Amino acid sequence: MFLAVPGVSHAAGEGDFLKGLQGAYSGQGTVRLRTNSSTIKVNCTFNATSSATTLSLNGRCRGLVLVSRSVGADLKVSGTRYSGTYTGARSGPAALSGTRRGNALRLAIRWAKPLNGDRDATLLVNRVGQRGLTLTITDRDPASGKTVVTSNIALQRK
Template identity: 40%
Template sequence: MTSTCKVWMAAGSLIVATLSPSGASAQEGSFLDRFKGVWIGSGHIQRNAETSPWNVNCTVNGDRAPDRISIQGNCRAALVLQRRIAADIAYDVRTGLYRGVYTGARVGPARLSGTRRGDAVRLTIDWPKPVNGDMQAEMIIVNEGSGMLRIVVRDNLVPGGPVQQTSELILRQR
């Protein structure tokens, strides 16, 4: 085989390897498929230390695109308060990170970034304005593939206070 032929074969192999979905990407795709469909459930949200937790009922729809999920819907507290919620999260095959945007907080859209371990994605929330005295919180999204989705937010309720669970939603796939 000539050296030119070897170079072209090596280049072709490199291109195929670069364009083919990796095992990791295929695993993430299988995980992301779990979020498709309509989800209905309830939970609680605590805005700050001065208020009691609000019980909420939520309905969201999960859509899937390559290496990306989009979850959009509404949560209702009592009979009159309703808030639109959404998360658009993409998986970066190169870095292994999940990144995206969460919409639904009173301070505006927040950036999300984190990693997955097993059935849980742990995301840092970067708020656009201070929430409870700081600019970050943690969101944990758990989907074991059994038709149940759990979303937890952990933050401090007072500046410098202990980090604790401030919201939890349990949703079931319809």
């Protein structure tokens, strides 16, 4: 629950949220290289560092024997707006922008080059309880127009 207190900025609330994400995480999930491809099971490790106005998520996900990719997000908060960069996409670094609602950051992704027919997708960073974190990317399938989960990773703080 968020309470408005006179003299306390939203940044203080955002800072508390960001600090609550700090730590080393590990977990697993699924990734699709394209909206129409099969899922690949992955195991991931992430390290989250933060300040009152920044969050940095850096990790590596491995699937099968040959698939390994470094992924990350660097975010800054100004008021209640988040912006930053996502790394790990095959198109290159992507721009992130969005807001927080409760325990979730909802971030629009703007890919460096078209992926799955356009340059837009969504990243949801969701804090689950005291130790959990889920990272979910959704994108629009160009053939069907439907929203497809292209990455869904469930992490637990070590």
